[in-house]
Amino acid sequence: MALKTSRRSGGRRSKWAAAALIGVGLLVTGGVYAGATAAMASTESTAVSTALTVDDGKKLFQANCATCHGMNMEGTPDGPSLYGVGELAVEFQVATGRMPLQMQGPQAPVKPVQFTQEQIEAMAAWVQSVSPGPSYPSEEILDGGGDVAAGAELFRINCAMCHNVAAAGGALTEGKYAPALTETSPLHLYAAMVTGPQNMPVFGDMNISAEEKRDIISALIWMQEDASVGGFTLGSLGPVSEGLFIWIFGIGTLIGITVWITAKSN
Secondary structure, eight states, rough: OOHHHHHHHHHHHHHHHHHHHHHHHHHHHHHHHHHHHHHHHHHHHHHHHHHHOHHHHHHHHHHHHHHHHHHTTTTTTTTTTTTTTTTHHHHHHHHOOOOOOOOOOOSOOOOOOOOHHHHHHHHHHHHHHHHOOOOOTTTTTSSSSSSSHHHHHHHHHTTHHHHTTTTOOEOOOOTTTOOOOOOHHHHHHHHHHHHHHHHOOOOOTTTOOOOHHHHHHHHHHHHHSSOOOOSGGGGGHHHEEEEEEEEEEEEIIHHHHHHHHHHOOO
């Protein structure tokens, strides 16, 4: 009888336990729902706050660029006017870290970017709205699907005298230089051809058509992705570095062997 009584009392306690379990489950479910709702609301508010407008771009420009380029892009003694440069030039200069300029010099070096991509695009949009210029190309031009062989030939004829036939870059006069293109994005390759930054000439569609630009970009993408077949690249600087290598190590080795043979005979 004692055993049966114990079981009945245990059964009565299980009813309270079930009620408590249900309550805990409801509390946990409510807490999880409330947390998820708050997280979603926070994400949505963040997304809204990062959507910058043209007016935001104007404020960013006037706060960071007006010292050199003027409050309305009119230019100053320290920087040129930006009338007509277009959003593509702004995106290129700021997204590569060349602007804002750190100090006056032969040319603006690449350095860490100081703005987010959204801020850069907002400033570019404001510049484009005030004085339109070259804009972003279609995705087809940047897709790397052009004629690689034709692009490589065009690059050799029009670009290799400064950037090297292997796109490794090279020195120019008066402390200037042509940068290497081994890590340059397709958009910035196109922007450089269209806007002519630093010492680079502008290649309009009358000089190099849009399809030819696509071919050049495709050839450079192929060079960036193609693995080396082996051997020492020597900076991919061509016969200059190869000749120096032979002169220093090749002839130096021959002289060393000659001296050793002469000393041996003596």
